[in-house]
Each structure stands twice: as structure tokens, then as C-alpha cells.
Amino acid sequence: MQAIQNLDNRNHICAERKAEESKMNCDQVVKTSANTPKSEPLKSDKLEVEYGHNKIECNSEEVKSKDQKNLFTPLMFEKSPGYMKPRNLNETMNQYQELKNLVQVKSPVHPMAAFLQKDPSNGLTPFNQISPKGTDLQLYRKTVGLCGKHFEQTGLNVYISQSESESEEEEPIPGVPEFSLQDFDKEDVSDIQSFCDKKIHKNALSDADLLECTFNDNEEPNLLEDLADERVLDNTPKIDKQKANKKAKKCSKSKSKPIIRGKRFKTGEDTELPIFCNDNNCFETLLNSKSIISGAVQKTSKVTSKNGDKNDSNSMRKRKVKNNVQDQKTSSTRKNQLSNIRKSTRLMNKEANLGECKGCTCKRSKCIKLYCECFLSKGFCGPSCTCNDCENMEENEEEIVKIREKILSRNPKAFEKKLKIEEASQPLGMGSKAASAPSSNLRHIKGCTCKRSKCSNNYCECHQHGAKCTELCSCIDCNNGSD
């Protein structure tokens, strides 16, 4: 609790005027906390703002506007132990065991996902899927395997209450099975390492099972579908995907595969969040903590009728507002039972902008050209982008839409996914290349034109997305055909 308070009371900007004259090292920069008035921009109007692991240079207006929208979070952990140094495995495991006694995870998915994924049937974030019975923030962070900064970026800290005298226990949902965390096997470290080390383009499909879920009974959390990365594999009829999704999730969805592939999951209609951050050090932490949920084990659900409201005085406790949700779900057990949180606007802002977690680094395009991956994906740049003179911001939406239209007039397919699932019919003209039943049924809609890379590395868009080159490609000396 106290930690949260500190968090919220802090100034949102941990900014430092770009110190040109004296190059201070990072540690010092981080130190600068709260409320340095400092307004007066001296020589340059640029401020260097730290957000997560990234430092963003922006002018003061930008900072101000961002701050108003609470896009900059304060840094709770100036040096998080898990981040700064490799962690002791045994210690971690002990902490993990401890955590398991503190937190009941009712979802068979990664706690990050469980926290953040909205339930599309009711629009609520299924916070109820984790009931922190007095959760220790640090402990949870470590167990999740993120460094403090990235942990903050997730916004989870707001959800997690410190233990207090009166138990803050959340009301378990009767009928909803609870799951316990299940560890990786200790010997599996190499496996974890292997996929942690993988560098995957954010639009690429991953071969690694980054998130593996097993279900209990017929429990099919709606969030699973969202977890799948659909950025590339766009085989849906292309119309109002979001609405269609919402509908679809209501009923059908049937047997989605229990294995979820992909690195990012949606936190909003157009936003995504990587489950694991890209920071090497975080990976290291992750590796050592081995805290990924790979399975689900049912536990008995202890029903308590505690109605821990009493949130009058303390506004910090923005989480946990019980309200009954009337949704005529088929699953009657869930009906009316979802405890739920009211999201603060701050949090919504945060979430809405986490999608750009893997940001661009555009320097000259102002992020309003297709060079920019954010722009290309019809997204806005966010806190993690390290672009210069970015104009691809939400508050600039009208302009952006115009620009998009302009580009579309030039190329109507400019914003479409570059790869589509191959149509069932066999392709007609095929040269020496691919085309006949490639192991991957992805096809680049335009084909690549690689000249020197032999289509054997990620310079090639076909290769990058795991697709074979096809007759559409005009590559030279292609090494990526169907052999």
C-alpha cells in the first residue's frame, strides 16, 4: 500500500533536461525524482524523459500533454534487484512458492495476461482472475519476471494491493475453477533461455511457444483468442474485425488450441503488449525466475463472502470495485459473479498506450510514413517509441487519418497485412519457386525483391515472416523457395 502511495504521489515526470554539458551516467539520471520545477527551457526545448527503459527526447509541450494523460509513469524501482543482477534461482523459487500462497491465479494463462486482458463479453478486465490476498508487490514483480520499470509499464502495480490489516481478500467467483501456478521444470532452463533469446520481429510469427495454456474442463477464457497474434495472419474477411470479434467471442470460438503462439497480446482494440519485454536484462531475469505458467492445476475454491469495499477514504485503492455484471453468458456459473474493477482513467490511458510497447525508432520520417512500423500498423507511437519529431500521436489523430487516406489513395493496400494465408487453390503459374504446398501457407502478397540477401535472413520480408518465396517474388538467387 505504501508503495502504491509513493508511486502515485510521485511526480509523473522523471525528466531531466538533456544534459549536454555534463554527461551523467544513467544511475544519476534515474535518481532525479519528483517535482523539479525547472520549467525554463534553456538552450534547447528538449527534455529527456525516461519511460521504462527508454529515454525519450521531446519538447516540453509534448511532455506536458503526455503528463496530463499520465503517460509517463514514475519509477518505483530505481534499481530493482531482479533487474540489476542475476537472481539466485533457489531464492527465486522460494519466493515463487511464497507467492503461490499469496496469490490465487484463477486463469490458466500467464498472470500478465490474466491481469490485463479484457473479457470481451462484458468489457471488463478480468482482474478477478487473480485475487491477491495481500500481495507483495516486489514479490509479484519478480515472479512475473519483469524488471521494475517494465513491471510498472504494465500497470499491474496499481492492481496489486499491499497486504493490510484487514484482509483485502477478493471474493472468489463461485463455480470458476481456480488454478495454481505451475513451474517450469528446473531442468528446462535451456528451453526458456532459447526462446527468451530469440529475437523476433514484432510482426513475425514465432515458432516458440511463448505462452502455453492448458484448460480445465471446458473453461475457455475469452482472452485466449486475443492472445493470438493476428497482425500477420489476417485471414478474416477483413470487415470490422473488432466488432466481429466481439460477436464471435460470445458464442462460437469452440476449441481454440490450448497452445498460444505469439509474443504479443491485445490489451485494447488496437493495442498490444508483449508478454515479455525485449530488454535483455529482463530476459535474464525471466530466465532465472522461471515463473512462467505452463499449465494449470485446479484447486479448490474457497468461497469467502468478504466484501472488502471500504474504499471511501483511500482513493489509492482504485482497484476492486465490486459490481455485479449482468451478462447473459451461457455459462451460468459466471453470471453475475464477476467481481470487477473500475479502471481509473489513468490506467485506461496507460493501457491504451501500452500497445506500442515495442516502439519505433524513426528519426526522419516523423512517423507519418510507412517507414514507421507504428504508422504502418495503423497504430500510434507511444512511450516506448524513440522517434524524433513524431507526429503519429493520438492527439494528432485527425491529421493522421488524413495522411493515411492520402497514402491509401496511392496504394489501397498500403496498410494491409503483407502476408496472407494462401488460398486453398493451387497457384497457377509457378516458376522454379515454391508455390506448391509450402509448409507454411503464408504468402507475401506482393512478393519480395531481394537482391543480395538470398532471402535467407530477415531482410527478406518473406523469410521474415516464415513464408516461402513465391512466383510473386522477384528475388535473385533465392534461397527461400520450396525445395
Next chain:
DNA sequence: GAGTTTGAAACT
């Protein structure tokens, strides 16, 4: 982290 290579996007 800096520097190089690369091919798509943008431009002419």
C-alpha cells in the same frame, strides 16, 4: 553501441 547492409517506401 556504432557502423554497415539491406530492400521497401518515397520520390523524380
Next chain:
DNA sequence: CAGTTTCAAACTC
């Protein structure tokens, strides 16, 4: 269209 320039990511060291 083609040829060139620009660009940011992929890659290398």
C-alpha cells in the same frame, strides 16, 4: 513504369 534517394530495420562487429 524505371532509376534514384531516403529510410528504418536487420545485421555485424
